[in-house]
Amino acid sequence: MGWFTTKDPLQIIAFQTYGTSRQLYIKGRALEDENIDLSKKNIFHLLINSWKRFETDVIGNAKLVLKLSNGLEYEFETDKEGYFLEKIQVEEHPFTCNEEGWLAYELSFLDTELKREIQLENRFPGEMLVPSATSDFGVISDIDDTILHTGLVSLLKWRVVYNTLFVTPGKRLPLAGAADFYHLLHRGASGKASNPIFYVSNSPWNLYRYLEFFLRNNNFPKGPILLRSLSSFFKRRKVETEESQSHKPREIMNILKNYPEVPFILIGDSGERDADIYMKIAQRFPDRVKAIYLRTVSHKKKMIRVKSLYADYKTVPVLLVADSDQAIAHAREHGFVR
Incomplete structure (x- = not known):
């Protein structure tokens, strides 16, 4: 992992995605945490945050693990740009969504070689929408x-x-x-x-x-x-x-x-x-x-x-x-x- 030149901690951003009771779409990105504060309003912080949003240091080919509330775990890797899109089939172990249809899950880094500080004790939350079968539209x-x-x-x-x-x-x-x-x-x-x-x-x-x-x-x-x-x-x-x-x-x-x-x-x-x-x-x-x-x-x-x-x-x-x-x-x- 010698390509890192800063000491920013690592993070996993889980994008809000969607799926069904049988198939999950998990999408996100592993990258350095640039500590972007979206509430900052002065011009200096705006310039810094704008630069950080586009100048991202990604964690390519990193091994990750997805954990569901029903105890199931899935392992996968990010691509060279740090992105991941996993389509996971769930056949025999049902999971529970909240009343609005959102399924909560957790992502973590698997790589023991990552000699970097990892935020949130290596636990990064995500959510996926599973629409109700009774939706009007x-x-x-x-x-x-x-x-x-x-x-x-x-x-x-x-x-x-x-x-x-x-x-x-x-x-x-x-x-x-x-x-x-x-x-x-x-x-x-x-x-x-x-x-x-x-x-x-x-x-x-x-x-x-x-x-x-x-x-x-x-x-x-x-x-x-x-x-x-x-x-x-x-x-x-x-x-x-x-x-x-x-x-x-x-x-x-x-x-x-x-x-x-x-x-x-x-x-x-x-x-x-x-x-x-x-x-x-x-x-x-x-x-x-x-x-x-x-x-x-x-x-x-x-x-x-x-x-x-x-x-x-x-x-x-x-x-x-x-x-x-x-x-x-x-x-x-x-x-x-x-």
Whole structure:
């Protein structure tokens, strides 16, 4: 382990993921703990924390162990960039989730060669959502400019850069009423359901804790946060990698595959490619999509394109919304929420 040049302790970040009663998806990353304090507000700490979020020292090819509450243990390794994605089959030993469908687990380092301080006595908590079979529906939502002011339609994405580097997640503004709308969807028509919410974004995994803090701080329902690799984030559309182009539809398809009996509501914005992706999903699975909500953006050409795209589309209810009140009214009219 001679590549370490600092004395930062080691940690394992477990991303909130999802699974079923028979298959677990465990995803996360092993890396050095850079001691990022997301509550810091002065410019010095903002610059330091911004650098730490992207300049990560990873623990590649590290041996880890997953421990479930039912006593089962699974061993695996991180890849060369410190990431892990394990699909674990559980056949004979049931596990217990909480009333909202969250399964708690624990991760630890196995390597005895790691001559480094390891936080939390080598115990790192994680959670995975196992949606109830009685869910009315699920929600798959974008984050950028859908529930969080981001600036993805701004010139050269300058506002994305500014917001990411110089604004703490505690100061980032959610779109008005979005949290209330999502809680209504989460509780469904009865007001007592636990409908799953999945957050799918083109933001890089380096911002996972940033976005997790933002969602929690602004009282959004907890749900899996599915991001993409950093390498493709700033690339122009014409030269994007296949991975970055397919990230969002691939994640949506995987969710649909895992819960074949659950219909979904798709929520995004009109600024990027949500409109195109959601239409293709709805055309392929018209019986699985209950509605599509697209936030309007302040970009005339993009709005003209999206309106034209859906002009003759009647299969699934589609609503372009300027605010959350419009979406809530539509959802009540169609019996999605109380």
